[in-house]
Every structure is written in C-alpha cells, then in structure tokens.
Amino acid sequence: MMSVTLRSLGRLAIAAAISLCLGGAHAYAEDANPTTNVTIDNFTFAPAELTVKVGTTVTWTNHDDIPHTVVSAGKFRSKTLDTDNSFSFTFTAAGDYKYFCSLHPHMTGMIKVE
C-alpha cells in the first residue's frame, strides 16, 4: 500500500515538474473540460474577477434569499436564479466578459478568458 502511494506521489511530482517546464498552458490543455465556480452571496459575485482558459465552463450559484441573474450583454444571459439555482456557461473565445445582475445592477463581475 505504502509503496504504491509513494510511487503515485512520485509520478505526480514528475508530472508536476513537466507541467512547470512546459508552462501553464500545457497543464490546462491536459484537462479537456475545465470547470470553475462563482458564488453569489450577499448580493456579491465571488470572485468578482476570474481568469480562465478558453473552453472553461463557469457555474454561478445563487446562495441569497433573493433571486439574481447573470447577464453579459450580447454574450450570455441566465434565467432568473432563485435560491440555490445555478447557471453555467462555457467560454469558447478569449476576451473580457463583463457581466452583472439585471435585477440588482450594482452587482458586477468579470471573467477574463485567455
């Protein structure tokens, strides 16, 4: 058991070293469908700014007792998200995607896609 664990740790270390050598892009390319999350708490998107690679799926989840939306003009628009509802969008092109809640427009955020 122990030796297996150690061996896999070793393999991981080597993989990590290779990734480091080849740069971050290689590490992302290995994961075909990266995903990441944005939470909505207290009328705030967190993190407010997020950098992801092309192909990443971002999922927003509303934890407030009040509905919110996630809207990026001309790019994407969620349905109304009631408490604990989620919305996902896959970013297939690089760029800065500013978005906001169309019900509470002081709530803003940005996804930077590289």
Next chain:
Amino acid sequence: MSDHDHHEDKPGVSRRKVLECMTWAGTGVLWTISGGVPRSLGLVDSALAAEPAGLTFLQISDSHVGFDKPANPNALGTLEEAINRVKAIPVKPSFMIHTGDISHLSKAAEFDDADRIISQAKLDVHYVPGEHDFLDEEVKFYKERYGKGAKGAGWYSFDANGVHFIGLVNVVDLKAGGLGNLGAEQLAWLEDDLKGKSTSTPIVVFAHIPLWTVYPQWGWGTEDGARALDYLKGFGSVTVLNGHIHQVMQKVEGNVTFHTARSTAFPQPAPGTAPSPGPMKVEDSKLRTLLGVASINFKPGDQRLAIIDTPLQG
C-alpha cells in the same frame, strides 16, 4: 404550581405584560373618545379616525407573494393581514396604490394569490411593477394583468380629486453598475404629460425604486430620477411614493416630499447596517412591527400630503 415557577423565574414579565395591556386599553379608550372610533376598528391613529376631509388613499408595497424564506415563511399571510387592516378602516379610502414587487418570482400562481387577497379590500388598485414582477420567461404576466392601457413597460397617469397621479416604471433595462432607470422614452412621456398642467396642481408620483438616491452602494436610487424631478420643479406640491427598500424613509426637499413604504412581506436592513440589502431575519415577535401599509391624506389647500405609516402590529 407551574404558574408559581413562572413567576419565580421571570418576575418582571407578567407585570410588564399587564402594564402593556393597560397602556393599550388606555389608548383605545382615549381614541374612542377623541376620534369617535374604537382603535380596534381603525387602521392607524386619531388622524385617520377623525374623518379626514379631501382625498385619502392607501399605499401597499413589496408583497413578494411566493417568498417563503426564513425572514417570513408566509408572505401571503402577512399580505392578508395588511388587507384585513385596510378592510377595517372606518372611512373608506378612495383607492390604493401598490408600488411593486407584487410577486416574488413572477409566477402566474403568485399573481393569482396576490389578486385573490388584494381584491378583498374592494378598492381600485393602481399598480406599478417592481423588478420581481418581470421575471417570467416572456415578461408578459405583469403587462397582461396590470399594464393594460399603460404606456411602455407600464407607466401612466390619472387624476383624482384635483390631484394628478403619475405611475412610473424604473425597473427595466437596468445598466451594469447603475441604479433604477426610467429611460428616455418614459421621461419624454412625463414631460409631455405635465405640459399645460397648472403649477398649483398637486402631483403624486409613484414608482418602485426610490426616485432619489437613498444608498447607491445597494442600488437604492434611480439613475435618471433627477431628470424626472426637474420636470416637477415648478409644481407647488409634489409627493413621491416608493417601495423597494422595505422600510420607511422620508425626506423633504423644497416642495417635494419623498417617502418609502414598508413591505408587507419582510423587512430589509437600514442602509449600510448589514453586508447586503437582503431580507432581514428578525425575531418572530418583531416581524409585524416592521411590515405595514401607508395611508395618505390630501386636504385641498394643504401644501403637503399627510402620510401615516402603520405597522401590522405595535
């Protein structure tokens, strides 16, 4: 035995309760004498019980029918309590205005439930929408139910007892980072609507989000509200009635009185006193002291309309 224990544990409670009851009874008796109407029948206080002259109408707001979270698991129930209060007013008001967020999620069933309760007041109701009333997929329920004959997203005006009423919509087409929004089309309509009106005409403007800037950090204000107020500058008496912030706030600026009403569903925190403007959970026993309705009385000749806010309890 248990009675005895109770007194031992909390010697002050029952005595305070008795005193509260006495105060209440005393007030009731007093008002019966001064107003001629028992308090239990009255919505508010002697001001209303003493048969007002002129025009009296009511404002209810933010009923959020469908809301069932901890801040108030039964928003329909508290709306019904508010309407029961309205039904018990000794002098029947001329009509009621509802300053938006009738429903919580714009579901047909929520609007149905709201109508079923509000119609029990047997009063004409003039609505303006809140942002929670435009959440259905096709954004059609509000317009179909309340917006017939209105312009744009639901703005309109009407006259009653020499007072000009203007219902505005500031919850659509909101811009990222901004506040409530009236938009160019509505502002042009407003300017036109006021054209030719005598400046002595009392004006009542009602809309969901406050037309003046209450607290921009929470979006409590209207981006182009100042432009609407510009058109109203020359008028001797302007009253602006809003909802959205679920608490009473009042401000007087020149001839303009700004006022926000309580919600019938749940309270929200005072500006900046909480991490967000979300529903405020209070002790069950306190909830009804923070919900309520407003009664507005206009006496011809008076510059300002008298606004009385009444909590559901206390």
